[in-house]
Amino acid sequence: MFKKVLIANRGEIAIRIMRACRELDINTVAVYSEADKNALFAKYADEAYYIGPSPASESYLNMDRILEVAHETGSEAIHPGYGFLAENPVFARRCTKEGVTFIGPDASAIESMGSKIASKETMRAAGLPVVPGSNESISDVGKAADIAQSIGYPVIVKSSAGGGGIGMKVVRKKEELEHAIESTRRVAKSAFGDSTVFIEKYLEEPRHIEFQILADTIGNTIHVCERECSIQRRHQKLIEESPSPVMTPELRERMGNDAIKAAKAINYTNAGTVEFLYSKGDYYFLEMNTRLQVEHPITEVVTGISLVKEQLRIASGEGLNHKQEDIQQRGWAIECRINAEDPLNNFTPSPGKLRRYRSPGGPGVRVDSGVHTGYTITPFYDSLISKLTVWGENRDEAINRMKRALYEYIIVGVTTNIPFHKAVMNNEYFRRGELTTHFIDDHNIIADVAKVVEADKEKGATLASAIGADDKKVAAITAAVGAYMQGAKAVGKDDHKR
Numbered sequence: 001m002f003k004k005v006l007i008a009n010r011g012e013i014a015i016r017i018m019r020a021c022r023e024l025d026i027n028t029v030a031v032y033s034e035a036d037k038n039a040l041f042a043k044y045a046d047e048a049y050y051i052g053p054s055p056a057s058e059s060y061l062n063m064d065r066i067l068e069v070a071h072e073t074g075s076e077a078i079h080p081g082y083g084f085l086a087e088n089p090v091f092a093r094r095c096t097k098e099g100v101t102f103i104g105p106d107a108s109a110i111e112s113m114g115s116k117i118a119s120k121e122t123m124r125a126a127g128l129p130v131v132p133g134s135n136e137s138i139s140d141v142g143k144a145a146d147i148a149q150s151i152g153y154p155v156i157v158k159s160s161a162g163g164g165g166i167g168m169k170v171v172r173k174k175e176e177l178e179h180a181i182e183s184t185r186r187v188a189k190s191a192f193g194d195s196t197v198f199i200e201k202y203l204e205e206p207r208h209i210e211f212q213i214l215a216d217t218i219g220n221t222i223h224v225c226e227r228e229c230s231i232q233r234r235h236q237k238l239i240e241e242s243p244s245p246v247m248t249p250e251l252r253e254r255m256g257n258d259a260i261k262a263a264k265a266i267n268y269t270n271a272g273t274v275e276f277l278y279s280k281g282d283y284y285f286l287e288m289n290t291r292l293q294v295e296h297p298i299t300e301v302v303t304g305i306s307l308v309k310e311q312l313r314i315a316s317g318e319g320l321n322h323k324q325e326d327i328q329q330r331g332w333a334i335e336c337r338i339n340a341e342d343p344l345n346n347f348t349p350s351p352g353k354l355r356r357y358r359s360p361g362g363p364g365v366r367v368d369s370g371v372h373t374g375y376t377i378t379p380f381y382d383s384l385i386s387k388l389t390v391w392g393e394n395r396d397e398a399i400n401r402m403k404r405a406l407y408e409y410i411i412v413g414v415t416t417n418i419p420f421h422k423a424v425m426n427n428e429y430f431r432r433g434e435l436t437t438h439f440i441d442d443h444n445i446i447a448d449v450a451k452v453v454e455a456d457k458e459k460g461a462t463l464a465s466a467i468g469a470d471d472k473k474v475a476a477i478t479a480a481v482g483a484y485m486q487g488a489k490a491v492g493k494d495d496h497k498r
């Protein structure tokens, strides 16, 4: 096992990785930007080094500087977390070349999944079902119209190099096609530096279901079951759960085996995720993420396996700790991404200082976060405050526990999407497990969020003013905190039905 690992990331995921390292007795090296010089993750590490100004391009994406720190500190390996350099084959290759282990798959596996067009082709050849569509880049509108006609509208125009749902456009009729192609191409060029776009059939009411993969370097590949990530805004996940409410043992076996097949097709090693769209009993390969996912905690919670420790073990050359037949999901896990953003204003980011921060706790609650009272969410990076994960014996208990935990969350100073999560937990379709990627629009969740915000307002205002008035008035603050947490009763399931 490694003795020292550099974590080329920030915030909650840097801390998550360092926690695993600490439990494995591995020393940690943090790298931080100007904006993060007082951040918790940098303090948490055994050593921390400044790598550049706040913009990611000058710090967390600065390969030269990160590798320099790795060499100076004698780090044997680099964990890239997610985002930033995690799926950058150039970085993975440079690490290998410079004698530092990249904790992730081989650069060639990253490369082969970097282009959505090429990855769909690879998976089609490996025998996986893929969404019907163009298997090459779309250059002229006439040809695109022919393909759209043959697969049938609606279609979706996507960036081949894309990620984060950025730039995708749904096209319902031929007249909209040209504009959509131009728009996606423009966004793709500026976001990913690559204007290659393609089209595929737009599935009307899909669910997003993905499988976690673990593969060691001595030939063992297993799946660690599924996660359902259908609750999304702008094609980005907000709530994830495991198991999926639609999963059966037979379907799990089929999809899981296909996920393993996908990994083996590209000689995959380390942790990865094979994403599928599921619709009316059928499923289609969507893409493979060659890294740790944001939503990995729900898998850890229901299977008891530490994915980060597995990543470290695999990268150091050890064989998998688990066999396929040992993998079992126990109970139910749900994760809510708690972001500094305003759900009532199109989920616009709301950076700022956390004047008060108190996270929930108690049985079955896990909080992955890198913030604290006084911490400032900067506009330089994403607006994630924490990942709130709960475990329950069954789905109902997990939902009730999540609701309880959401009402225990105290965040003063920035607008958060907690009211959104409360509204979803109260929604009768969500409670019945009837999910699609259009859930937010289909059930007019934003109207429910407005009601939650209204109901929370009075108690929240009392709390904010008690906190603001005088920090010494501990009794007043404690009383206001207690009253605020009682909100779970006020906006209950029945209240929602009225």
Ligand code: ADP
Residues within 6 Å of the ligand: 131, 156, 162, 163, 164, 165, 166, 200, 201, 202, 203, 204, 206, 208, 232, 235, 236, 275, 277, 286, 287, 437
């Ligand atoms: P990205 O890499 O940008 O995240 P993905 O291809 O993984 O893009 O898709 C992200 C989300 O976009 C999916 O979870 C789904 O909600 C939606 N989506 C993508 N392709 C389709 C499709 N063909 N039909 C319906 N929805 C789609």
